[in-house]
Structure formats: C-alpha cells, structure tokens
Amino acid sequence: MSDDLHRPLIGVTVGRDVPDRPSFLRLTESYVRVLTTSGAIPVVIVTGTDSAAIRHLVERVDGLLLPGGVDAPDPHPRHFGEEARPETVIDKDLDALEITAIAHANSLGMPMLGVCRGCQILNVALGGSLVQHLEPGDLNHLQDLPLDTETHDLRLEAGSRLAALSGGTLLRVNSLHHQAIARTAPVLRAVGTSQDGVVEAVESTDPDRWTVGVQYHPEELLHQPAHRRLFDDFVASCARYAAARHTERNTAP
Known part of the structure; x- marks a missing residue:
C-alpha cells in the first residue's frame, strides 16, 4: 500500500440477505479480510440509511467499495429504462443506498471499486445499462466449481489499469453472475472481455480517477x-x- 501512514477508511455498502424484507444484513467476510490486510479500515454503510446520512458518511471515508456475493440482488432495470424480467431479483433499498453513495463519491473524485453486483450498479448509477439475463452458452457464467477456482480467461485492454496490475493482457478469473454490462456508462470504458464477448471489467475514462x-x-x-x-x-x-x-x-484559509 501507500507509504503514507494513514490507514484509509473505506465505506462498504451492505444490504439484506433477503431483498426488500426485514432480515439480516449480509457482507462476505473475504471483503473485510482483504481490505484490512491491504491496510484499510472498513466502515459499513447499511440499507435503511437516509440520503442525507449516506452523503454524510461518504464525506467521512476515503474510498467506496461496492461488493457482490452469492445470490446478490440485481439492480432495478427501471434505472436504465427497462421493465424487470422474470429472472431479475430486486432490492430497491440497496439500489437507493448504492446509487446515492456512488453519485456523491463520484462528485468528490473518491476512489471506487465495484465487484460483481457492485460493478453492475456502478455502471447503472453512472448512466449505463445491463443485460438482465445471460442465456446459457459455451461459457458458464454461473460456475459450479468453488469460487476460489478460475474458470475462464479475461482479455484486458493493453494500457489499462487492470492490465498493468495483472502484468499482461490475459487474466484467469472466476464467474458467478447472470447479468452483465450492456451499454457502458459515459464516464467508464470497457477494459476486460470474456471469450464470449461479455464485458467483465470497466475503468474510468479519466486516468487520474x-x-x-x-x-x-x-x-x-x-x-x-x-x-x-x-x-x-x-x-x-x-x-x-x-x-x-x-x-x-490544513492549507484552507
């Protein structure tokens, strides 16, 4: 991590394990583990928090992580002008939380990382759209193998941040999703594509973000x-x- 001794606070959005019903909140422990071992302090931002409070919390953290997980709900397609398909599972409260958090973090120029559903809601919140359901094909995007197993290749765009971090333009990844990016948000660009043409990685069009x-x-x-x-x-x-x-x-008048 950075040589700076400050341990950054990273806001992590957390929803219910049963969408749109009073239930338990759910966050996969692996996110907490990797953030802490990388030198950060996770701070959860939960559904049910009002918009003003969400913005207040975002202003007090140094980054925003939008996680995914097994059986995570889908972003509501009304956010990109479509009706929900039968396969689409929606959590309106989680959408409201994450869209508000993304909009405010983006206005502040704050670092943001979206994983699985988090990638999808990041794209939607910034003006993109989704494929609501991937039909079965040669590549199984809902792998049967354990999630710590890489199951397919991802082609990365040369010169992208992900290619630099991966040390090349080919990366082995896992896969557990039935939706995917359709139209990329104007402020994002596709930098990773699976062999069947599904967009699986995006980055800011601004290299300084x-x-x-x-x-x-x-x-x-x-x-x-x-x-x-x-x-x-x-x-x-x-x-x-x-x-x-x-x-x-410290330098403000």
Whole structure:
C-alpha cells in the first residue's frame, strides 16, 4: 500500500440477505479480510440509511467499495429504462443506498471499486445499462466449481489499469453472475472481455480517477498476485485521496 501512514477508511455498502424484507444484513467476510490486510479500515454503510446520512458518511471515508456475493440482488432495470424480467431479483433499498453513495463519491473524485453486483450498479448509477439475463452458452457464467477456482480467461485492454496490475493482457478469473454490462456508462470504458464477448471489467475514462468495476470475484482469488494487487492498489489510492484531503484542510484559509 501507500507509504503514507494513514490507514484509509473505506465505506462498504451492505444490504439484506433477503431483498426488500426485514432480515439480516449480509457482507462476505473475504471483503473485510482483504481490505484490512491491504491496510484499510472498513466502515459499513447499511440499507435503511437516509440520503442525507449516506452523503454524510461518504464525506467521512476515503474510498467506496461496492461488493457482490452469492445470490446478490440485481439492480432495478427501471434505472436504465427497462421493465424487470422474470429472472431479475430486486432490492430497491440497496439500489437507493448504492446509487446515492456512488453519485456523491463520484462528485468528490473518491476512489471506487465495484465487484460483481457492485460493478453492475456502478455502471447503472453512472448512466449505463445491463443485460438482465445471460442465456446459457459455451461459457458458464454461473460456475459450479468453488469460487476460489478460475474458470475462464479475461482479455484486458493493453494500457489499462487492470492490465498493468495483472502484468499482461490475459487474466484467469472466476464467474458467478447472470447479468452483465450492456451499454457502458459515459464516464467508464470497457477494459476486460470474456471469450464470449461479455464485458467483465470497466475503468474510468479519466486516468487520474481510480474507478474500477470487475464482474468476477477477485476477493476469492487472493492466492493469485494479480487479484491481490487490485485491492492493494485500491487501498493505496484511497490513502492518497485521504492525504490530499488532509492537506487541503490544513492549507484552507
């Protein structure tokens, strides 16, 4: 991580394990583990928090992580002008939380990382759309193998942040999703595509902004250095953001 001694605070959005019903909140432990071992302090931002409070919390953290997980709900297609398909499972409260958090973090230039559903909601919140359901094909995007197993290749765009972190333009990844990016948000660009043409990684069009979305689950593949480096780089970027903000506050008249 960064040489800065400040341990960045990273907001992590958390929803219910049963969408749109009073239930338990759910966050896969692997996200907490990788953030802490990379030098960050996770701070959960939960559904049910009002918009003003969400913005208040975002202003007090140094980065935003939008996680995914097994059986995570889908972003509501009304956000990109479509009706829900039968396969689409929706959590309106989680959508409201994450869309508000993304909009405010983006306005602040804060580092953001979206994983699986997090990649999808990041794209939607910034003006993109989704394929609501991937029909079965040669590549199984809902793998049967354990999630710590890489099952297919991802072609990365040369010169992208992900290619630099991966050490090349070919990356082995896992896959556990039935939706995917259709139209990329105007402020994002597709930088990773599976062999069947599905977009599985996006980055900010502005190289000075650390905004990355990945459709796969790198938090379950930390035995591979490329996936570990993604989180290390994210946390380092959050530390730089925190240091710059601290400098601004101390030099303000």
